[in-house]
Amino acid sequence: MVSARPVAALAGAAGAVGAVAAGAVAAWHVGPAATWLPGARAVLWPGLDGRGDPSHVALTFDDGPDPDTTPRFLRALDDLDVRATFFVLGSRLADHPGLGRLIAAEGHELAVHGWRHDRPWRPRPRLDAREVARAAELVAGAAGRWPLWYRPPYGILTGGRWAAARSAGLRTVLWSAWGRDWTASATAYSVHAEVTRTLRGGGTVLLHDSDMVSAPGAWRAALGALPGLVAECRGRGLRVGRLDDHGLIE
Template sequence: MEFILLWGFYILTFYAFLPGIISRLFGFRVFQKGRSDRNLALTFDDGPDPVYTPQLLDLLKKYNAKATFFVVGIHAEKYPELLRRMHEEGHLIGIHNYVHKSNWLMRPKTVKRHISKTSDIIESVTGKRTTYYRPPWGIVNLFDYGNLGYLQIILWSVLFGDWRKKVGVDRLHKRMMKRCRGGEVLLLHDCGLTLGADREAPANMLAALERFLEEAASRDLHCVRIDELIRETDQERANNPSWLRHIIVRTWFLYERAFHLAFGLKTTNCDDPVFHFRVRPYHGKSMMLDDGVELKHDDLILELHFDNKRLYDIGRRSRTSMQLAIQMIRSVEKTLPELAEYVLDHPDLRVNVKALYGVSMLHRGPEQFGFTVRDLSNGLFSWMTKKYLRLLMKVIHPQGQRRLRQHAEQMVPKMMAMSVETLIERYGKTRNYAYESRTAERMILLDQGVENVPHPL
């Protein structure tokens, strides 16, 4: 009996208690507080409620405030018109399980089913699938980290006990004003039907919130959706990295330098490098490039490596993934003529090397420069490359972590190759390279949903 109790204690500790402590204390895999001088996030759990949610939406509209609603699936299913109104009025909708039940009390498979069912309900009403999730009571279990990797788990920086009616309006308002500042993620409730809550408690919350919104406006503070606060926080962290991130970046640069020395990588411009390269045999399957040149196993290639210091600097300057991609295109535009001249100045490369070759997760637009883009074959190399490039994206991209979650299907490394013949033909003589750049940029803008982008001509 003692043995069974001991193992039960171990399982409960590692399955439930430790993941929750790690998430709350260290912020592992969760977002709980932002970095902002003027923006804070209002978040509401347990709704929608047919009595209090409409009043809350009226109040938010009155003060031009945006919020994030983490809805319970059974309530959302019952009141789709409230979800529709949230969406139409510009608020963000997240998941709070199908029923308000702790993840500690459910198997991982059951948690996934709750989330999927609630996400389906939200999508059926709004036409948009959500990627934001708040587990009831903020409790995660051991398997949530892996199973819910496609979601952004949202916790909070402060809660006020507003689910209890006895707190009262004045005391609740006083508590809220102590955290009336930028970066905070405030947890409130627009429904009092949860176990332990008082049915009429949201009425007090609404009265205290109106006073809070008045004073926040007088302080020039803005209530924004959680995704906006996350974007601002990501940008702030990119511009002002923490000491730990700074150490990671410096270590990464040292590793890159060691790699360049170990494998003898070269560049066409030591003062302002874009690509580093080395000559090596091609080890993949035979591939027909778009210009009709066949790249075979053991053909010599010029393997390209984007300069990671430059990549990091571009990432810090770029506010969106679109800006990042366009800045990279302009860098490629600059260096391809240099590569062509380098090959022409080295006859052995001109004769023996078959193609330029590289692997990247930013692979929209390079066809306009003459590259052929292909999927990597499944295998150990593909798996390791994907892991490395995803880590790289988290470091350099302005919203790398968020983008990897929301666009996981796009964040797949692909192989890019250009025959040396095409390189020399297109870039080995004076010509208007800007056409390729503008065309590639146009493809990215269209892909991002920008309308009426003029043709390069």
């Protein structure tokens, strides 16, 4: 007869090992999400913060392309003689490939914002890798070159998404200033005030050219703020342009 005591001990040991392994996976998954905190990111990961040439500001837009709103931003940027970086969603680009080609044809840069705008509640590294690569391939088809940058939806970086970006040959870049332009209460004035509150030379600005995951009509606040933001930067002697021209630090 086999004693139950050794069997129970083995089961307990196996359970402990499993718990440690599960904890390690969880830490690998959620650990990078700490980079979402702007203060910590600025100090510990300045490259991830979008820090670049101190005489330049990188202007970036998330969540498009949107056939109703993105063309309005393209017209405004053309009027201002500014080129920007558009972090697009693969699922949106698949629906509107011509708009992606237009963004690139007008001298703007296309980058990867993932396949869809979802939150990474649980580890899914294989799916992350497939979706980021798939989005990058669509961006390359629209732009005529492989993209350089990746920004995860909501700015929430996980171990799986970081690895997926690296596997696709993309560098992850978040931001150092944003306009909180996704809220129902956002106005051109509030977006301008929020961006300039933390804007410095070498910074990367986050705005949105679509209200797909924002309050309906919120895009108007970002669009309305653009002329003033560009004028503010130029008044400080700062050039405004794409991430590709930003000289990001490592």
